[in-house]
Amino acid sequence: MKMRTRQSTAAGRALRAAAAAGIAAVLLSGCAAPSGAADTDAADTDTDAAAAGDGPRVAIAYEGGVLVVDGETLEVIADLPSEEFVRLNPAGDDRHVVVTTSKGFQFLDMDAAELTDLVVPAEAAAHVVRHAGRTVLYDDATSDTTIFDTAELAEMDGTLPAAEVVPGVEAHHGVSVVLEDGTLVTTVGDATARTGIRATDAEGAEIAANADCPGVHGEGAAKDEALVFGCENGVLVYDDGEITKLTSPDAYGRIGNAYASEDSPLVVMDYNDDPDAEGYLLSDIVLVDTEAKTLQKVALPDGVEYTWRGVVRGPSGDALMIGSDGWLHVIDPATGAVTASHDAIEAWEGPAEWQQPHPAIAVAGDVVYVTDAANREIVALDAAGGEEIARAGLPETPNEIAVVE
Template structure:
């Protein structure tokens, strides 16, 4: 089924499907400088602000809620989205990708900055779509956004900031030899890292240069899954028995301390050489509820396990503004790990204790960190909470009209 587009309540704002181009805006996510542009019909109709206005997005069964990140009030309820959807920032500070049946569709969160002036308007789904049989991972790095179609192995890459022009960006495409649930990362030298696999197994990664000739390959990574970028443009992917670390043309395998020690979800910080990952050690579990997370030093290859004393899920991992590792536990608290001491430095209660549902698509509390704030969704209470990481206090809470599933945001 296709995503049903919604342009509700746009009022005086010029519709996104017109020929009026969206102005180029600056964004810390895109890493581009703002361009000076004349006032357009869009900015004239928008509300102006003296500083950027970050917004959050949370999916629910049938739509997406856009929230003001400061007040947690609902800005817009974009309904009529059929099927299970996933949300990812597009990388330009303004758009999000809604991954639904048959496409990656850009959602305009309608918050942006032009030079020193910021603007907000009414969010809406756009006509910018990238067809995909089974939309998978969305990766942002070095000003580029990479989309991976699990159904075909097609990889599409484009400049993240190009989305700000309001039309579908020019893309570079590559297709893996066999389709699989995979991921790809575009690097600053033009090279491309992709996973290796097929519908039966996933075995490792390959790195191709700018001409798409092979640079490096490693197929000693059973069940390869996920990616993160650490300091010095170091790319890490998880395996069922450790991780693969790629940097400067070489791939290094770091073995887990257990024969089966799966690291399938990672949270990186491009200013830190330490990678936060999950850690599962029971290959026979129908649903393992792990209590340990992994910290991998991508420079030395040292892998350390930290026991939280509580379980967590794949939506529980984040990084703080100072590189701290943050994990949302099923005890309802944020566990702040000092990556230097490899120990929990602080525990911040946020929501009531909860249990991970068996089906991964089912709602459960989710963590999203932006700047110095950690946002935690609470499906049990149809709410979301903002935690000031500097003070360790819940600074704001907001009620939601729907039960939240995924949680993410844009900087504006």
């Protein structure tokens, strides 16, 4: 790599389970052999044909590897061995998924359904952000920010394109975003604490900074490039060269993940007001209006809980949440009201640790994908009406997912 410095009825569930079992039997019989295994000529032909297909594809991490799944049929196209625990993020180029491993950021070619040898070395590969035609990688061990032109990633053929690397100041678990005009907004912290954000222009001169954001984590880009960052006591909003602090309604009100749409000034964020809570299920959300500069805490209906892995923004702009009750809930980002709920998977228990397998959600176009870790399934639903499109069993317990259209 070159671098430039700088709940349904019981009968319904039974029918659904029977259908899933039938689909699973068909799909698993056609799974590609793991990379490096001896294949028959027929298997090679099937795999090549599947790899050449069009339409969305889903990457699913499991303990020891990554599955590549056809987004329409939910057929497992490839089973790619990797490490015990990896994380997945779309690269933003409609072709690659970034797999974070102990070696760094490895590119998974979803068209070819193979883990490439292209790796951006990192001692602690962390956040991957896509915005303004750039894909930004962050190394927690150094706080270095690596910036790629996203379009160039799509054209890779055995070699990584040139990247700009902005050296970190003090290492911490952080994230960076690059705006249209080259402004870099990055978190600030050190080995003992994370404290805020700092914005610099394309030449590296400071534009703005704010240190009133303990535990700063996550980011989201809303309409007109307004950025939000979560804190343990609220949110920081970077907008047109200025940083605004929005305070949580509770003394401890941790906000760690943002579910934003670049077409809307409204951002849905997760919320936890109990620093001693066990497990990772949450029952409140926060709504941030980046134009009005407001923050509102909303309690979800009784029985609806979620984790950070279970929320996305849908094609209509609503937030889509897979609740621990097994229903896909549609949430109005302006009010926090649940406007519809669709039966998706069985009810599930929250994880004791965030890395443990539990349901995840992703969107491609008008389709919502939800994994069921307990039952080794994936289901595709229509984003508008919630109708089930397809359902299939998986050969491994799914953890994180990422979709490429």
